[in-house]
Amino acid sequence: MSNARRCDLHTHTTHSDGTLTPTELVELARARGISCLAVTDHDTLSGIEEAQDAGNRLGLEVISGIEISVMFEPGTLHILGYFVDRNSAKIRECLAQLQEARSRRNPRIVERLRADGLDISLHEVEAESGGGQIGRPHFAQVMVKKGYVKDADEAFQKYLARGASAYVDKRTLASRAAIQMIEESGGIAVLAHPKQLQLDSDPKRFEDEIRRLVSEGLKGIEVYSSCQSKKEAARYRKTAVELNLLMTGGSDFHGAVRPAVQLGWMGDGVTIPYETVDQMKHIILERKLR
Numbered sequence: 424m425s426n427a428r429r430c431d432l433h434t435h436t437t438h439s440d441g442t443l444t445p446t447e448l449v450e451l452a453r454a455r456g457i458s459c460l461a462v463t464d465h466d467t468l469s470g471i472e473e474a475q476d477a478g479n480r481l482g483l484e485v486i487s488g489i490e491i492s493v494m495f496e497p498g499t500l501h502i503l504g505y506f507v508d509r510n511s512a513k514i515r516e517c518l519a520q521l522q523e524a525r526s527r528r529n530p531r532i533v534e535r536l537r538a539d540g541l542d543i544s545l546h547e548v549e550a551e552s553g554g555g556q557i558g559r560p561h562f563a564q565v566m567v568k569k570g571y572v573k574d575a576d577e578a579f580q581k582y583l584a585r586g587a588s589a590y591v592d593k594r595t596l597a598s599r600a601a602i603q604m605i606e607e608s609g610g611i612a613v614l615a616h617p618k619q620l621q622l623d624s625d626p627k628r629f630e631d632e633i634r635r636l637v638s639e640g641l642k643g644i645e646v647y648s649s650c651q652s653k654k655e656a657a658r659y660r661k662t663a664v665e666l667n668l669l670m671t672g673g674s675d676f677h678g679a680v681r682p683a684v685q686l687g688w689m690g691d692g693v694t695i696p697y698e699t700v701d702q703m704k705h706i707i708l709e710r711k712l713r
């Protein structure tokens with residue numbers, strides 16, 4: 424298979440919970456032979472400008488992206504936004520609110536950890552994040568460094584994952600609002616890693632949820648992800664074909680916090696062709712002409 428114009432449409436930087444700066448991420452992408460990269464940090468667009476500058480310097484296309492967590496049970500529902508205008512007033516206002524919810528959450532996680540007997544301060548977690556947005560992986564790293572757990576997995580399992588003792592839910596946004604925010608800022612909304620909805624044992628509900636999201640403006644499904652097997656990808660692909668949705672893919676690369684996930688890897692032999700990006704651009708163009 425030709426490697427011409429390979430894409431990775433799901434990546435994180437230090438602006439959310441990744442460990443590479445936007446520039447380092449783009450440099451790595453270039454070294455891996457990726458020619459189109461979407462930077463999709465959680466709830467923030469603050470890394471996009473630096474990534475695009477690096478992309479311009481290195482001859483690599485960087486798509487302005489974002490990943491938004493919305494309310495959902497039983498699993499996790501993340502919506503990716505592609506080609507969002509980072510200067511749109513609408514998205515800036517919404518993201519400021521999400522950031523606020525996040526900052527309210529962090530002291531509460533510290534409180535719960537302390538109640539569990541772990542001597543951890545917000546200051547230590549802030550230092551771990553290097554001044555960027557604080558996420559649960561930063562709590563996990565402090566816990567590893569201080570010897571409370573052996574690795575990040577154990578930190579999540581025992582304390583930070585949903586249902587664990589120090590879990591605090593920050594999600595306040597409904598999927599409709601997230602999709603609307605993405606659309607109104609000129610972007611395309613795509614369902615991230617459908618496996619994490621945790622509906623694989625309930626195909627009927629899975630399909631109902633996808634249809635609901637489509638009625639709210641969803642344009643695609645992340646069929647290929649480092650967290651999804653070939654078999655799972657085949658199932659999501661079928662749903663995408665049936666509902667005439669874009670089929671995207673990305674590694675969900677976070678750097679050293681998830682060392683098993685390589686930039687550009689979303690399953691053996693899987694590459695995302697540039698046609699996928701062209702399809703998104705086409706949808707945006709049609710919207711403008713309407």
Ligand SMILES: [Zn+2]
Nearest residue numbers: 490501615616
């Ligand atoms: Zn996600």
Ligand SMILES: [Zn+2]
Nearest residue numbers: 433435490675
């Ligand atoms: Zn992600």
